[in-house]
Amino acid sequence: MSGSRERVLARVRAxxxxxxRDEAPQDVAVPRDYSPAHDRGEAAELLVDRLEDYKALVHRTSPEGLAGDIARALARRGTHRVAAPADAPADWFGSTEVEVVRDGGLDIAGLDGMDGVVTGCAAAIAETGTIVLDAGEAQGRRALTLIPDYHLCVVRGDQIVAGVPQALPRLDPRRPLTWISGPSATSDIELDRVEGVHGPRTLEVMIVD
Amino acid sequence: MSPHRSTGRAPGAQPSSGERAAGHATFMGMPPFPEAAKSAVEDSQMRHNLRLATGTIRGKREAVVSELDDWPDLRQAGKAIKDRTLRHLDTYLEQLEEAVTAAGGTVHWAADADEANEIVTGLVQATGESDVVKVKSMATQEIELNEALAQAGITAYETDLAELIVQLSDDLPSHILVPAIHRNRAEIREIFRDRMASWGVPAPEELSDDPRALAEAARVHLRERFLNTKVAISGANFAVADTGSMVVLESEGNGRMCLTLPQTLISVVGIEKIVPTWSDLEVFLQLLPRSSTGERMNPYTSTWTGVTPGDGPQEFHVVLLDNGRTDVLADTVGRQALRCIRCSACLNTCPVYERTGGHAYGSVYPGPIGAILTPQLRGTASETEASLPYASSLCGACYEVCPVAIDIPEVLVHLREEVVARPGHRAEKAAMGAAGWLLNGEHRLDTAQRAASAARSLVPRRMPGPASAWTDTRDIPEVPEESFRSWWRREGAAEAPEHTGDGGDEDAQEGGRR
Amino acid sequence: MRIALFVTCVNDTLYPRTGQAVVRLLHRLGHEVVFPPSQTCCGQMHYNSGYRREAQKLAVRFVETFADADVVLAPSGSCAAMVRDNYPRLGEPGSRLDRAVADLAPRVYDLSELLVDVLGVTDVGAYFPHTVAYHPTCHGLRLLKLGDRPYRLLSNVGGIDLRELEGATECCGFGGTFAVKNPDVSAAMGSDKARNAVATGAEVLCAVDNSCLMHIGGTLQRQRAGMKTLHLAEILASTEQEPATP
Incomplete structure (x- = not known):
């Protein structure tokens, strides 16, 4: 309905x-007196606290300990087959016995048959306990981290930022972004929060310092 | 389902022609607010459900808002960004259109609900599909898209848990964030047990009313639907003009399912949902979750820009919706209502909403924001819309919690002016005129006060006619023997202080005689 | 200090006791009170009901009546708020009314503000040996932002036993014409407020606005709850020699 385009714009202008008429958008002042960052101490520690607050499972590990921790997490969970992005580092899976299926266009039913998925992330926001995926390195496409019921996410220390204002400039809006703050949840029944609805019901996070 | 609400119709709503026939509940034909509110106030189960729910969410919001010492600054920034957007909306709309198109999306413009419904129906038909999954969206509720799709033989499946509850029970939404807030867990279990089977996967036989079990039932009920449906319809919380990005905040993952798995995605977005730049999100992604669900961040936020090869829907359409918004924009006082980011903090804090619930507002936009938005979107010609600006005691709690500082009381009063400027309301206008005349002359007032005092013993405890609205539940104050001014003339001036202080004798003031 | 009293139409007509208490209190503190007789009403009811023109006329009368006052005391939170918060919206920018309002409005105070901020006193030497719960009225709380001023004044009253009111910040449901335009909701709010007030076990419910107290008090009285309502001025004016009776 191309006719409505002009109609709506004409109505807006009227x-x-x-x-x-000489006012430009920038002439409308926007005071930005809010804090660029809230000082709440060490970022990784805060991230752990916030993630746990949202009932995610969190571990802190080292580059050397990561493969072992991933192996233990997957074993604890009782997984047999987990998906991983094609470009996830091979050494993440150096210690696990679990079958790791690299995503090369798995169909939806294929993803649904996975016991979990292991990915990295693009950034993590300490103050809000948020992990951001941008479908970039070691993250894969969006469906990969959506359909399996268990998501194990590896966060590098240098990916952690203090707050939301620090995260946005690191992210490319042209990529599809998924901001994840804990496992899926609902408060639709008497505003009582329940973890675990349609998205992965378990989120486990490895912070690599 | 509790028997007294089994029609799913809003309390006090008149059945409108064709409502049952179409198989959808509707806000059309709702009575004016005071009438609808009366039945709602009498529904003690609903009042109990609401009190519990709004009390919980108020506490959560207060906790996460008070932990940000720069909240007032974020609020001012949010307000200003939206004001900038609205004052230059034409510029930003064109910018958004260009960016979305450049990223591989298609932009459509809809002047009203009919046009929007026609566009969406046509887009779904073009895919050859007859089922669509939906992410909770106020804009599509507003235009009654599901009903329009049903007319065309297309079934829209609501996937948000609360929307699912409303859809299964053929009910109406009563809250912006939690449309089934008026239902408690026991009622929801009944709805799931009775109705899920006729919409797809049935509820388990021994379903309990534990929210965990109910959420699990919803997961099972919708799982196949998500994995197999080829078309999704959403709204957007924000549309970023400079990048063409859409932003959807949600909790359950139903949004991610709809935004990721289908081949075609259609987003119906009100023209006021724009924010100018990507970095402006740093303000709104702090304001919205804390105001809305009382969380530091909601579990899932998805942003996408056009289409991404190999990831998510490969066909993306945005329908930019006016449907009365430009009328709101044209009103320089009422315009601020378009700043609304649909957080529902005003509903959760409103003492009127807490007692009436959302249905009494006769619109998908209930509560304080609905009381200013609905009459502006639809005009105040009909009795129902004209009653909404009065659905408030002007206590100001809504303004206090609004994350974009919409002065709702100011707009309410402004709309009352609009209502009384219309023909009608003769008795009230006469009374207000008489009171204005009386009060605009101290001698007239004095005379009236004397007359009232002289007749004070004649005032009955319960009064007839319009005054009964007061005396049905409250005693009226006793009229004093004389007014203050009458007393002052006799004694006030004579009662001089022992010494007229000029502020220099604070010792005498502090801790004076007891 | 010379204080111009804007007693308000509700107090003038229905609650002269409150005006008399204000006069007694300010005299006791050594101040002069004047009552400009041309005063009537601030126009709040008209303004809030959408009758802007009538409200404008009353605003003009108000600013003319009090133009020369050093300070104006309005012993009603909502009337003080009407002048300070809404009068600036009444006149066309730059108009005579607009300029007069800009000049006068900052000198208009509610009783607790006048005492604490202008006169610098929190102990007014009152004596009131009763249990009291304080209801912070909406306009006092959210428009005037009275904060803890009334509590500070009350807590210094001799013999008083202050009780905390559950749900204190929630509106009582009066809301001017709201009380009759939406009587069912108003009554439901009023009865919840009354229930919370009674639950404090206090003898007296106190507020800075008699219109709210008229609604809550009327509800309490209809319910034969036995609890009384008193304006803050009456408690602060009370002394051993001239006690206020609940």
């Missing part, structure tokens, strides 16, 4: 008759 509605804004009170706005001086």
């Amino acid at each position: 509605a804004l008759a009170d706005v001086p």
Whole structure:
């Protein structure tokens, strides 16, 4: 309905008759007196606290200990087959016995048959306990981290930022982004929060310092 | 389902023609607010459900808002960014269109609900599909898209848990964030047990009313639907003009399912949902989750820009919706209502909403924001819309919690002016005129006060006619023997202080005689 | 200090006791009170009901009546808020009314503000040996932002036993014409407020606004709850020699 485009825009312009014609958008002042970051101590520690608050399982590990910790987590979970992005580092899976299926266009049923998925992330926000995926390195496409019921996410220390304002400049809006703060949840029944609905019901996070 | 609400119709709503026939509940034909509110206030189960729910969410919001010492600054920034957007909306709309198109999306413009429904129906038909999954969206509720799709033989499946509850029970939403807030767990279990089977996977036989079990039942009920449906319809919390990105905040993962798995995605977005730049999200992604669900961040936020080869829907359409918004925009006082980011903090804090629930507001936009948005979107010509600006005691709690500082009381009063400027309301206008005349002359007031005092013994405890609205539940104050001004003339001036202080004798003031 | 009293139409007509208490209190503290007789009403009811023109006329009367006052005391939170918060919206920018409001409004105070901020006193030497719960009215709380001023004044009253009111910040449901336009919701709010008030076990419910107290008090009285309502001024004016009776 190309006709409606002009109609809507004309209505908008008519509605804004009170706005001086020489006013530019930037002329409308936006005070940005809010804090660029809230000082709440060490970022990784805060991230752990916030993630746990949202009922995620969290571990802190070292580059050397990562493969062993991943292996133990997958074993604890009782997984047999987990998916991983094609470009996830091979040494993540150096210690596990579990079958790791690299995503090369698994169909939905194939993903649904996985016991879990292991990925990295693009950034993590300490203050809000948020992990951001951007479908970039070691993350894979969005469906990969959505359909399996268990998501194990590896966060490098240098990916952690203090707050939301520090995260946005690191992220490319042209990529599809998924911000994850704990496992899926609902508060739709008497506003009582319940973890685990349609998204992965278990989120486990490895922070590599 | 509790028997007294088994029709799923809003309390006090008149059945409208064709409502049952179409198989959908509707807000059309709702009575004016005071009438609808009366039945709602009498529904003690619903009042109990609401009190519990809004009390919980208020506490959570307060906790996460108070932990940010720069909250007032974020609020001012949010307000200003939205004001900038609204004052230059034409510029930003064109910018958004260009960015979305460049990223591989298609932009459609809809002047009203009919046009939007026609566009969406046509897009779904073009895919050859007859089922669509939906992410909770206020805009599509507003235009009654599901009903329009049903007319075309297309079934829209709501996937948000609360929307699912509303859809299964053929009910109406009563809250912006939690449309089934008026239902408690026992009622929800009944709805799931009775109705899930006719929409797909049935509820388990021995379903309990534990919220965990109910959430699990919803997961099982919708799982196949998510994995197999080829078309999804969503709204957007924000549309970023400079990048063409859409932003959806949610909790359950139903949003991610709809935004990721289908081949075609159609987003119906109100023209006021724009924010100018990507970095402006740093303000709103702090304001919205804390105001809305009372969380530091909601479990899932998805952003996407056009289409991404090999990832998610390969066909993406945005329908930019006016449907009365430009009328709101044209009102320089009422315009601020378009700053709304649909957090529902005003509903959760409103003492009127807590007692009436959402249905009484006769619109998908209930509560304080609905009381200013609905009459502006639809006009105040009909009795129901004209009653909404009065659905408030002007206590100001809504303004206090609004993350984009919409002065709801100011707009309510402004809309009341609009209502009384219309023909009608003769008795009230006469009374207000008389009171204005009386009060605009101290001698007239004095005379009236004397008359009232002289007749004070004649005032009955319960009054007839319009005054009964007061005396049905409250005693009226006793009229005093004389007014203050009458007393002052006799004694006030004579009662001089022992010494007229000029502020220099604080010792005498502090800790004076007891 | 010379204080111009804007007693308000509700107090003038229905609660002269409150005006008399204000006069007694301020005299006791050594201040002069004047009552400009041309005063009537601030226009709040008209303004809030959408009758802007009537409200404008009353605003003009108000600013003319009090133009020369050093400070104006309005012993009603909502009336003080009407002048300070809404009068600036009434006149066209730059108009005579607009300029007069800009000049006068900052000198208009509620009783607790006048005492604490202007007169610098929190102990007014009152004596009131009763249990009291304080209800912070909406306009006092959210428009005037009275904060803890009334509590500070009350806590210094001799013999008083202050009780905490559950759900204190929630509206009582009066809301001017709201009380009759939406009587069912108003009554439901009023009865919840009354229940919370009674649950404090206090003898007296106190507030800075008699219109709210008229609604809550009327509800309490209809329910034969036995609890009384008193304006803050009456408790602060009370002394051993001239006690206020609940």
